[in-house]
C-alpha cells in the first residue's frame with residue numbers, strides 16, 4: 296500500500312521533525328531524491344532476507360554493465376565514495392600489499408592529473424585514498440583556452456596513477472576526447488565524476504563510449520535510487536581492484552571467492568580495505584538495482600513536460616504580482632526558475648522565510664550572493680505545488696516590501 300503524504304508527515308512529527316517541500320532538487324543535505332514505489336518495495340523485500348553481499352554486488356555489476364555499456368560495476372555509498380574507490384583502484388591495481396597500506400602511498404604511483412578548473416570540494420574523495428592532485432590549466436586566459444594539450448602531457452609522469460575529469464566541459468578545460476587520448480597514449484586510466492550527469496542512460500553511457508576507464512555515478516540523483524548509493528562502472532580489472540578494497544574480506548582463504556570470478560588475480564583475500572568505510576547494505580543495493588531497472592521504463596518526455604509546466608506556473612504567478620525589485624528568469628535547461636532580487640540581503644531574507652515558515656520550503660541557496668534564489672522542480676509532488684506557490688509569493692512579498 297502506498298503511504299499518503301499525511302502518513303509521511305505523521306512519521307516525521309513523531310520524531311519531532313518538520314518535513315520540508317524540497318524545491319532544491321537532489322541534494323544530500325535534504326535527503327537525496329524521492330524513491331519510486333518499486334524502489335521502496337525492493338528495499339523492504341531485501342531487508343527481510345539474507346544473501347551474500349558479494350553475490351548481490353555481482354548481480355548489480357551485471358545491471359550496471361548493461362546500463363552503462365561497461366565491462367563491470369560495483370555499488371558504494373555515493374558517487375563520492377566511488378571516487379575514493381576509483382583513486383584507490385588506480386593506485387593499487389591488483390596488489391593486496393598496496394591495498395593494505397593505503398592511504399599511505401609510499402612507493403606507489405599516487406598522482407592524479409586534473410584541470411584546475413575542475414577542482415571542487417567533492418575531490419576530497421580522491422585525496423582521501425592518499426592521492427595527490429596535480430593541477431593543469433588556468434581558470435581564465437586572454438587567448439580563450441585555459442588548458443593546452445602540452446600542459447597535460449607535461450603533467451603526466453611515471454608517478455601518475457590516473458587522470459580525473461569532472462563530467463562538465465568548460466572553456467577552461469580540454470574537451471573529453473582530447474583528455475582521454477592524451478592519458479591513454481601514456482597508458483594512464485581516466486576517472487570521470489559523472490554525478491552531475493542526467494538520465495537517460497545514453498548520457499551516462501557516453502562517458503564509457505568516449506573511453507573513460509572508471510565512471511563514478513550518483514544513485515540518489517537523477518537515477519532515483521537511495522541517497523546513500525552510487526556506482527562505479529568501467530574496466531573489469533579496475534572495478535575488481537575497487538571491489539576488493541570495499542567488500543567485507545572476513546573470509547577464510549579456503550572458501551574465498553574473488554569478486555568477478557575465481558582464477559583471476561590472486562587467490563588469497565585482502566584484508567579490510569580503504570573502501571570498507573564506504574559499504575552498502577542489501578537495502579541500498581536492492582534499491583539502486585530497482586532504480587536502474589526502472590530507468591528503462593521511465594517516460595522522460597512526460598517527466599520533462601511536468602517540470603516545464605511547474606516552472607512555467609510558478610514563473611507566471613510571480614510575474615503577475617509585479618513585485619518591485621524582483622525579476623524572474625525561467626530559461627534554464629534543468630527547468631530552474633531563478634528569482635532575481637536587487638540585493639543579496641533580500642534573497643537571503645526570502646530563503647530564511649521559506650525555510651522557517653509553514654510548510655517549510657527549501658530552494659537552492661547557492662546564488663544568494665548574486666541576489667538570486669533558484670527553484671528546482673525535480674522533487675516536488677503534485678500536491679505540493681499549491682503550497683509551494685503560496686509560500687513563494689508570501690516570502691517574496693515580505694522581502695520585496697522591506698527597504
Ligand SMILES: *Cc1c(COP(=O)(O)O)cnc(C)c1O
Nearest residue numbers: 373374375376417490491513525
Ligand atoms: C552530487 C555530486 C557528487 C557527490 O555525489 P554523492 O552520490 O552524493 O556522493 C560528486 N560530484 C559532483 C560534481 C556532484 O554533483
